[in-house]
Amino acid sequence: MPFFAWQDKYDIKISSLDEQHRGIAGMINNLYDSLERGVYTDENVGSVLIPIVECLKYHFQTEEKMMMESNYEEYHYHKSTHDRLTDEVMLSVIKIKKNEQVNAREILVVIRDWLLNHIEEEDRKLTAVLNQSPQAK
Numbered sequence: 001m002p003f004f005a006w007q008d009k010y011d012i013k014i015s016s017l018d019e020q021h022r023g024i025a026g027m028i029n030n031l032y033d034s035l036e037r038g039v040y041t042d043e044n045v046g047s048v049l050i051p052i053v054e055c056l057k058y059h060f061q062t063e064e065k066m067m068m069e070s071n072y073e074e075y076h077y078h079k080s081t082h083d084r085l086t087d088e089v090m091l092s093v094i095k096i097k098k099n100e101q102v103n104a105r106e107i108l109v110v111i112r113d114w115l116l117n118h119i120e121e122e123d124r125k126l127t128a129v130l131n132q133s134p135q136a137k
């Protein structure tokens, strides 16, 4: 059983966003596997966390652009939840760089659980609005 097994029920029916969500889940899975196999450790995982943060940021920007374009009412709240996760993961990256102790698996659990919860709570609310507008695909 993969660490972050994607299920069709997580799809929000906007293919560009679903693809990004699946991509992030795939990256998290790969990193978890690498940790299990000892390819990466808590000490050197920082450099591989950064591409995940970059992908998260890119994904958040995609959603935020869609929100702006559709004058989404909850833009500021939704964006603040994105910013909070990004800050939290970046804080872990900084700790690793400073040689402070982190638990890489715990970081991946935080991202996975946050993502699943966020998709259900916030992204679904957004897509309910976007799916009514023609530019969303």
Ligand SMILES: [Fe+2]
Binding pocket: 017, 021, 059, 063, 119, 123
């Ligand atoms: Fe999302």
Ligand SMILES: [Fe+2]
Binding pocket: 063, 078, 082, 118, 122, 123
């Ligand atoms: Fe979101």
